[in-house]
Amino acid sequence: MSSRIAATWKNKELRRKILFTLGIIILYRIGAQIPSPGVNYTAVKAALDNMQSSDGSNGVYQLINLFSGGALLQLSIFALGIMPYITASIIVQLLTVVIPRFEELKKEGQSGQTKMTQYTRYLTVALALLQSAGVVAMAASPNSQFLPGVQVFDAGEGDGIQILEMVTAILVMTAGAILLMWLGELVSERGIGNGMSLLIFAGIASRMPVEGSAILRQSGGFRFAAVVIAALFIIIAVTFVEQGQRRIPVQYAKRMVGRRMYGGASTYLPLKVCQAGVIPVIFASSLIYVPVLITTIVQQAQGTGEQASWWDKHVMTWLTQPSTWQYTLLYFILIIFFSYFYVSVQFDPTEQADNMKKYGGFIPGIRPGRPTAEYLGFVMNRLLLVGSLYLAVIAILPNLLISIGSGGSGHNFPFGGTAVLILVSVGLDTIKQLESQQMQRNYEGFLK
Numbered sequence: 001m002s003s004r005i006a007a008t009w010k011n012k013e014l015r016r017k018i019l020f021t022l023g024i025i026i027l028y029r030i031g032a033q034i035p036s037p038g039v040n041y042t043a044v045k046a047a048l049d050n051m052q053s054s055d056g057s058n059g060v061y062q063l064i065n066l067f068s069g070g071a072l073l074q075l076s077i078f079a080l081g082i083m084p085y086i087t088a089s090i091i092v093q094l095l096t097v098v099i100p101r102f103e104e105l106k107k108e109g110q111s112g113q114t115k116m117t118q119y120t121r122y123l124t125v126a127l128a129l130l131q132s133a134g135v136v137a138m139a140a141s142p143n144s145q146f147l148p149g150v151q152v153f154d155a156g157e158g159d160g161i162q163i164l165e166m167v168t169a170i171l172v173m174t175a176g177a178i179l180l181m182w183l184g185e186l187v188s189e190r191g192i193g194n195g196m197s198l199l200i201f202a203g204i205a206s207r208m209p210v211e212g213s214a215i216l217r218q219s220g221g222f223r224f225a226a227v228v229i230a231a232l233f234i235i236i237a238v239t240f241v242e243q244g245q246r247r248i249p250v251q252y253a254k255r256m257v258g259r260r261m262y263g264g265a266s267t268y269l270p271l272k273v274c275q276a277g278v279i280p281v282i283f284a285s286s287l288i289y290v291p292v293l294i295t296t297i298v299q300q301a302q303g304t305g306e307q308a309s310w311w312d313k314h315v316m317t318w319l320t321q322p323s324t325w326q327y328t329l330l331y332f333i334l335i336i337f338f339s340y341f342y343v344s345v346q347f348d349p350t351e352q353a354d355n356m357k358k359y360g361g362f363i364p365g366i367r368p369g370r371p372t373a374e375y376l377g378f379v380m381n382r383l384l385l386v387g388s389l390y391l392a393v394i395a396i397l398p399n400l401l402i403s404i405g406s407g408g409s410g411h412n413f414p415f416g417g418t419a420v421l422i423l424v425s426v427g428l429d430t431i432k433q434l435e436s437q438q439m440q441r442n443y444e445g446f447l448k
Contacts, residue, residue, distance in 0.1 A: 011438075014192075014434070014437060014438070017190065017191050017192045018191075018192055020186075020187075020190055020191045021187050021191035021192050021193065021198065024183050024186060024187050024191065024195070025198065025199070025202045027183070028069075028078065028180065028183060028199055028202060029069065029202060029206060031071075031076065031077055031078045031176065031179075032068065032069050032070065032071035032074070032076050032078045032203070032206075033071075033074070033076060034076050034077050034078075035074060035075060035076055035077075036075050036076060036077055036079065036168075036169040036172045036173060037165070037168045037169060037172055038153055038164075038165025038166065038168050038169050039075045039152060039153065039165075039169060040151060040152055040153065041074075043151055043152070044073075044074060044075060044152060045074075048073055048074065065207075066203070066204055066207055066419060068080070068081035068083075068203050069081070069202060069203030069204070069206045069207060070203075070206065070207055070210070071203070072135070075135070075136075075139060075152065075169065075173075076176075077172050077173065077175075077176040078176045078177075078179075078180060079132070079135060079173050079176070080128060080131055080132060080135065080173055080174075080176065080177040080180075081177070081180065081199070081200070081203060082177070082180050082181065082184060082196050082199055082200065083131065083177075083286045084124045084125075084127040084128035084131055084177045084181075085120070085124045085177070085180075085181045085184070085196060086196070086282055086283065086286045087127050087131075087286050087287060087290060088120045088121075088123035088124040088127050089120055090283050090286070090287060090338075091123060092116055092119055092120045092123065093341070093342070093345055094341075096116075096345060097341075097345070102116065121181065124177070124178070124181055125174070125178060128173070128174045128177035128178060129170070129174045130294070131177075131290075132169075132170045132171075132173035132174045132177070133170050134292075134294065135173065136166050136169050136170050136173070139152040139153075140152055140153055140166060153165045153166055153169075180199060183195065183199070184196040184198075184199055187199075192430060192433055192434060192437075193426070193429060193430035193433055194426070194429065194430075197278070197422075197425075197426045197429070198426060198430065200282065200422060200426070201422065201423060201426040201427070204419045204422060204423055205423065208419075212224070212227075212228075215227055231420055234394065234397070234420045234421075235420055235423075235424055237394075238394065238420060238421055238424040238425070239424055239428070241273055241274055241387075241390055242272075242274060242277075242424060242425060242428055243428075244272065244273040244274075245270045245271065245272055245273070246270075246271045246272075246273070246379060246383055247268040247269070247270055247271075248268060248269040248270075248271060248363060248376070248379065249266065249267075249268050249363065249364055250266070250267050250268055250269050250356065250361050250362070250363060251266050251361065251362055251363075251364055252266075252267070252359065252360050252361045252362075253360040253361075253362070269352075269376075271379060271380060271383055272383070272387075273383055273386060273387050273390070274387040274390060274391060275343050275346075275347065275380070275383060275384065275387060276338070276339045276342040276343050276346075276387065276388075276391075277425055277429070278391075278421055278422050278425040278426065279338070279342050280334075280335045280336075280337075280338035280339040280342060280388070280391055281335055281391060281395050281418055281421055281422065282422070283334070283338040283342070284331055284334035284335045284338055284395075285331075285418065287334065288319065288327075288330065288331060288334060289319065291319060292319050318330070328396050331392075331395065331396055332392045332395075332396055335388065335391050335392040335395055336388040336389070336391075336392055339384060339387060339388035339391060339392075340384055340388065343380065343384055347380060349372075349373040349374070349376035349377040349380065350370075350373045352373070352376055353368070353369060353370070353372040353373035353376060354369075354373075356368065356372060357369055357372070363375065391421070394418075394420075394421050395418045395421065
């Protein structure tokens with residue numbers, strides 16, 4: 001392993017990409033600690049310290065705070081993280097099924113993908129503005145569960161000063177989300193790995209020492225050791241499943257071109273057990289809190305007092321408390337839905353069968369064309385059933401721990417299923433990209 005790392009570091013191009021990626025991650029972590037203008041950081045920091053010392057939780061905000069590396073509850077300039085971009089990507093992917101124009105763009109290749117990326121960016125700006133307004137409204141509300149009992153924005157000499165501070169914070173958070181989107185795209189283009197996924201990876205990894213020390217301080221060494229052991233078992237299970245493949249044999253027919261013979265090779269089509277990767281979990285996590293933000297903005301605008309509607313009494317309570325069975329069930333269903341949806345968008349059995357037929361490939365025992373497409377669809381549906389259930393079960397483990405044994409505490413999140421799933425998946429994908437680039441330069445890869 002050390003020799004392979006040394007070989008990687010000796011390569012000038014790979015070294016430049018690695019250093020560039022690390023530089024972006026460091027910049028992101030620095031920005032996550034800078035509070036937004038107008039925020040009473042002293043009061044916010046005191047509330048967060050009290051929250052860590054107690055066994056309190058912010059419900060759904062704890063998970064989003066984990067994804068942002070603690071930036072959300074600190075109301076930093078990167079408080080939103082890349083959640084607006086992820087939500088925009090979900091909407092654009094859904095539109096490819098509903099709107100024929102988007103479906104045509106998907107089939108146009110690189111030019112169509114460029115246009116869809118541009119639409120995603122525009123939508124990201126709008127969602128960042130909406131979500132930042134929701135976060136600021138929740139933080140400023142005295143009855144909010146976000147930071148209860150904290151005067152986040154100083155009133156100053158009047159309400160006008162506070163409104164100006166809130167508007168400034170909204171604009172700064174929006175700009176921070178746009179900047180993170182740009183940084184993530186830079187990493188994907190010039191660095192190693194997927195930029196957006198790596199930013200989430202960095203946020204989760206930065207929270208593990210903090211939350212781990214909180215568990216050790218509050219619950220003692222025995223519970224801390226139990227949490228670490230459980231996390232290790234989850235890591236082993238996730239790594240095992242993520243590496244699992246169904247290899248479908250593909251035979252290419254021999255053909256004569258002049259005096260040369262082409263084809264006749266045997267290969268296989270690898271289909272992963274979890275074909276969608278960690279994308280459904282990220283999609284579900286980002287989408288489930290959007291109604292909370294929208295409802296909070298509406299309540300602040302209407303000045304909703306003690307007379308709460310049915311939506312506020314029930315739905316909002318479910319969506320803000322991961323310990324409830326309604327939240328767990330909704331989270332479970334969303335992950336399964338996005339697993340099937342994402343794979344249906346990314347993997348087309350008919351297109352795959354046509355490509356195999358075009359190049360003279362066939363699956364032994366299966367006729368080319370439509371029978372091949374039906375067989376591939378059948379195999380993929382069976383894999384999706386197992387893979388989606390696996391993702392959903394792993395992801396809801398922290399919710400079950402919260403409802404069963406931890407009394408509503410969110411401290412297990414960094415060591416729970418969702419976080420570990422993202423960490424392992426992103427880590428494996430990054431290593432595989434390093435390996436592929438090494439193999440192109442005749443170096444031995446990391447994975448054997």
